[in-house]
Amino acid sequence: MTHPHPRTALSVNLNKVALVRNTRHLGIPSVTRAAQLCLQAGAQGITVHPRPDGRHIRAQDVQELAALLRAWPGREFNIEGNPTHNLMEFIRTLRPQQATFVPDDEGQFTSDHGWSFPQDAERLRPLIAQCRSLGVRVSLFMDPIAEQMAAAHAVGADRVELYTEPYAAAWATEQQEVQLARYASAAQAALAAGLGVNAGHDLNQHNLAAFVARVPGLAEVSIGHAFVADALEQGYAATVQAYQRCIEQGLLDRS
Template sequence: MNPLLTTGLDAHRGSTALSVNLNKVALVRNTRHLGIPSVMRAAQLCLEAGAQGITVHPRPDERHIRAHDVHDLAELLKQWPQVEYNIEGNPFHNLMDFIRTVKPHQATFVPDDTAQATSDHGWTFPQDAARLKPLIDECKSLGVRVSLFMDPIPEQMAAVREVGADRVELYTETYARAHAAGDHAQVLAAFVATAQAALREGLGVNAGHDLNRANLTEFLAAVPGVQEVSIGHALIADALELGYTQTIQDYLRAIHRAAKTKA
């Protein structure tokens, strides 16, 4: 069994892990047939700079991450045994095929539609419970941790535990939008309450979507128990200006600043 299923990110000693979503690298690559920018090279540079995880979200239309990327990254990460591999997607589309063959450390179930430009909502309970449970059970039988993409609704956390998931990934776009507008205290409070509810239920807490260098520290300083943040769009945009190494180090510093406020 994958030890990360039960122990979490023990190597990070309780700090929040940074998982880099490489979808946007693949999106740019796919506009030409030259193989650049390289998803593999991006992963290598991010890991060398200190990222603790790699995330991909392969969609059925392969608009960005393609099937060979998922498998190529799995091979690369054999050289990085301390690094976590997180594959996101809708388990009722193409995600489960990858889970069965690759057996990543974590599967993040996201209820996106094939036509969506990006994820924009979480699962809803009890409506989604019956169809999710057998797929969650299958993942766990394969030694794969399951995280469910969820809106910040504390009352939903008990249902997540009941369906058998290990973690939630809090969908943070509402926080990011409110933070940019300078009026986010009430929105942030909902994330705090949801994380607290998740922790009471024995769930791990991840977070992602539109987190960036400007809003990450405040989010992590306020929201308890966040084990992993998955960041793609903003991080890759920063890397276009700063390079992968400086960008990863900036995000790790943002995480460290949050940890210091809690110390």
């Protein structure tokens, strides 16, 4: 099947697989096995967000996943985190295809806001330059504020990842269209500034197709919590295929 838009890549976030594993000392479920099954089913990438407290993904997981991804040319490894915490050591040693900078506090429950400009510009600029000198693409986790996109490009970012929890929270309410318009505007501003557009946080099988259909230039979606919840019922392979059908439907609806 062909369509006039580039395909949106699916990157599977495996943090919640690690969270379940960490409740016992048996090594199951295996994070690397989960990654392998997702890649075999056609996922275009794997995402992890190793936090300093090791509550889910641990340093050894990141090392093992990097080794696994080297055997899958054309697939991408995306490591997320705060570049002022533990992220940069992973980037320097492993050189993944993408580093996603997220402005989390060390003990933060989950990511809940993006970077702000001009406040964050000076501390981000040298860290972004360091990644790019290593050949690593940099994506900045951003709220859907169109006016912030040019500033993200000005500090050297290659992409932005639009934080999609507000959209997910508005799904099936009267605010859904308002939120979709915000994200479409932010994505258009990012594209106009020369940035690629990623998205993630609380996207699921119900809300993904509509988001893909409405938001222009969507290069990648990173999906973890809902994906792993679905995989508990459907299995990894079937879940990858289900999310890719959502993406395909969104692209067709955009046409």
